[in-house]
Amino acid sequence: MKLIAIDNGHGINTPGKRTPVMSDGKVIKEWEFNYPTAKKLEELLKTNGFNIIFVSDTEEDTPLKTRTDKANNAKADAYVSIHFNAFNAIWGSHGGIETYHHPSSIKGKELAELIQEELIKETGLRNRGVKPGNLHVVRETKMVSILVECGFMDNIEEAKLMLDENYQMKCARAIAKGICKYFGVEYKEETQKEDEPSQWAKDDWGWGIKNGITDGKNPQGTPTREQVVSMIRRSKALE
Known part of the structure; x- marks a missing residue:
């Protein structure tokens, strides 16, 4: 049984990790997308036979070392960090999805490519590709690790998707499918009893x-x- 470490990105009050002010005065924090998407991913991965460990299951901004140490100590088989991107905190036409892996990790690139492919299929957003990055969570982890950026907070159309339960599920499903492909597991579609909430x-x-x-x-x-x-x-x- 493979163990997947899930990192739900920044804390709810981490400075700067939010949209510009919308026309109705609303501001959406990145955590409001990352956290529920991470929870949906947990549900889908468990359905497909994986064990889960959360490394930042809180509203607080968990130190990066705490996250990677927790995953390493648990001997996780893969690490996934969920984020929502930003360019310059000013509304613009930039947008799309990209997935990062450590430059020296062949396995990380493989997992990133599988997940990126599924994310574009599920969401239809612009494909910004798979990219190498010397990020702490992909550098200091001892297992195959990737970081996904599921859109841009300073693109108004993509920002509107952040609180969309359907979009969150699309991203979670794409990540789960990519992980299943990487580990050679046939993906099982989620099933839900009509008399029970998700x-x-x-x-x-x-x-x-x-x-x-x-x-x-x-x-x-x-x-x-x-x-x-x-x-x-x-x-x-x-x-």
């Missing part, structure tokens, strides 16, 4: 039940327009 949504679903937003039934069902209006009204009543 693993990543269990906390939110429980909150919705507790606060009367939903009756707790049919979490996988498509809501009608009247149900959506009802849920919005109930949520407004909590403000």
